[in-house]
Amino acid sequence: MSRFWTGRFEGYSFDYFKKDLLSGTIVGIVAIPLAMSFAIASGVKPEYGIYTAVIAGILISLLGGSKYQIGGPTGAFVPILLGIVLTYGYENLLLAGLMAGVMLVLMGVFKLGALIKYIPRPVTIGFTAGIAVIIFTGQIANFLGLRNIEQHERFIDNMKEIGSHLNTLNGFSILIALLCLAIMLVTPKVLPKVPGALVGIIVTTSIAAIFFSGDVATIGSTYGAIPNTLPEFGIPEITIDRITMLIGPAFVIAMLGGIESLLSAVVADGMTNSKHNSNRELIGQGVANIVTPLFGGIPATGAIARTATNIKSGAVSPLSGVIHGLFVLLTLLVFAPLAVHIPLASLAPVLMMVAWNMSERKHFAHILKLKSGDSLVLVITFLLTVFTSLTFAVQIGLLLAVLLFVKRMSENLVVAKVLPDHESSNGKVFPHVVNPNRDCPQVSIYTVEGPLFFGAAQMFEQTILSTINQRPNVLILRLGEVPFIDTTGEEYFRSIVRDFKSHGGKLFVTEVQPTLKSILDQNGMTAKIGEENFFEGTGDAIDRAIGCINRNACIGCKHFAFRECDELSNSKIS
Incomplete structure (x- = not known):
């Protein structure tokens, strides 16, 4: 007491x-x-x-x-x-x-x-x-x-x-x-x-x-x-x-x-x-x-x-x-x-x-002037409160707010194809490096930024599958900026892993945050991918990927996506 x-x-x-x-x-x-x-x-x-x-x-x-x-x-x-x-x-x-x-x-x-x-x-x-x-x-x-x-x-x-x-x-x-x-x-x-x-x-x-x-x-x-x-x-x-x-x-x-x-x-x-x-x-x-x-x-x-x-x-x-x-x-x-x-x-x-x-009234006018999705939620909730009932207004207002949130979050998901920048001393990967003249046919690297949830998971899958259709030997997914994954995102991710492995490809995952790794452990995705295919850094994954590619296919290749490509392109057929 x-x-x-x-x-x-x-x-x-x-x-x-x-x-x-x-x-x-x-x-x-x-x-x-x-x-x-x-x-x-x-x-x-x-x-x-x-x-x-x-x-x-x-x-x-x-x-x-x-x-x-x-x-x-x-x-x-x-x-x-x-x-x-x-x-x-x-x-x-x-x-x-x-x-x-x-x-x-x-x-x-x-x-x-x-x-x-x-x-x-x-x-x-x-x-x-x-x-x-x-x-x-x-x-x-x-x-x-x-x-x-x-x-x-x-x-x-x-x-x-x-x-x-x-x-x-x-x-x-x-x-x-x-x-x-x-x-x-x-x-x-x-x-x-x-x-x-x-x-x-x-x-x-x-x-x-x-x-x-x-x-x-x-x-x-x-x-x-x-x-x-x-x-x-x-x-x-x-x-x-x-x-x-x-x-x-x-x-x-x-x-x-x-x-x-x-x-x-x-x-x-x-x-x-x-x-x-x-x-x-x-x-x-x-x-x-x-x-x-x-x-x-x-x-x-x-x-x-x-x-x-x-x-x-x-x-x-x-x-x-x-x-x-x-x-x-x-x-x-x-x-x-x-x-x-x-x-x-x-x-x-x-x-x-x-x-x-x-x-x-001041806050109402401020949000109205923004002319954004929030303005729409505000006006609809207001009108429904006046002309129908508070119960219905709050239900619709919350539904619209959730849909608006999902739309914004899905737009925040970035899935970008990247390659190392040779002009950078530390060899960091960037999207701008990738172009038709420099894009490794055998190794594809993608940086994923944002939550993999139901509102964005399909876009994630479609982007990655477009690469799978090109049949690279190795797919590297950089997930350092992915805070969480829900069941829908998990299902799409599982589909990517299944489809890629069915074509004999190797999937490597890098820079996974501890919270995301824990989720992947629990839902069985870690076992599906293979614990040995998780890397702390992208450089380690690239080194491993170079060892998995068809070196004969590298002879004469002019993409020079990686530092090793110069040597591999000029090597003799084995």
Whole structure:
């Protein structure tokens, strides 16, 4: 148990506690409006967002792998959770969240945390920007005060819904929304340490309650009262049918939760020069998402903006995250009845600003300007996120990224015919030396550079087989720059060895790296080629090859590929 806390509270003092108390309180103030906003945008009651911020926030800080991580409901989950609520209902959302928590724990236990970092940047930026568009457009109706709006799972359907209800536009709601947006933009410039969203909501809620009471939709008029009590414990109904039905949505929640939490932890590392434990972070996130649904909370993950705020406010340990959760809980118990007066038009610009800040617009524009394969992956992932679903978008984005990677890697494979450069003092081999007038008919030497994997193995085979068709006596393969070989590359290599030996030729391999040699030993290729045919240097292989050639065929030859050729060409027929 002592190892669990090692490094997290070591040397903790009262001065540290004061810093954590301040930062936790500030983050708690920031988290309250966001928690309610994300819950509403996800299609559930605002108090469920508060419960999530409290329970998940405390557990993620205590059990996660980052000292500074702040957990809770986030914008990235909004389109996913809304889709689940619309398709399966709130009760099934709780079960999907619990299942996602189990998946995250298993990912951490089996040490899969490091794998998530291999998701290509164009894919993460593409779906993050797509999510930002969905969140932003999802608040247009509340910003304009439109009435009788029905939420849909698809972006196009929601846009059509907004368009068909523009005649219900509410000027009071627009005024409140614009005023809240203005306050949010001005506050950081005037009062840098005061959360602009909270100031905007308090001011516009007061104005709406005094001057526009009954004229704008509020949390109370839309969702009813927010209970100022602790959430009740309850276990979702768990059946095989429901688990089977929700396995897909749960997996998406787990993957996105893992990605966002680890991205947030990486941001925290960069800001504090620390290092998080990715697998422990996944376990902490998993436990939080298992427990939170038991109290009615929605899925949670690490929140990048709140984590950054926590660090900037002076946090020194996970206790700041615990204090953040306790502050939100205290606020719920004391001020919940007042939250019913908050206009939905005040929350709309808060979420719009969240969407704007998470859009990765600078990185998006940079990758787009490259006009490369990454640009294509970015755009397709973005469009599919907006117009289809995040699940489908990530699947296609990853597939395209893998295909792009394979194409690039295959293009990096170089198979070049080489010969010694007689003008060089050390006799190194180079491709430029080979030409129609200087190319030994009996000994062919090839340098191979790059991995022999499924994307490049066929090109490797075709290049070498073109030499085999010329029937040289000896084939020398220089594999010093081949880092690894997969099963496909192995099969093509095996085909070359088989075909060349079937014609009575000798195959020599030089400069093989230890890792590649180990693979060749394991798959039987070393035995197939012959251990005696492996050489440390190309020069040794050439010396051996000269001893294997038909010397009568060298008489009169004018290619002079090797230093020995001058003597062999002028020798007498034996």
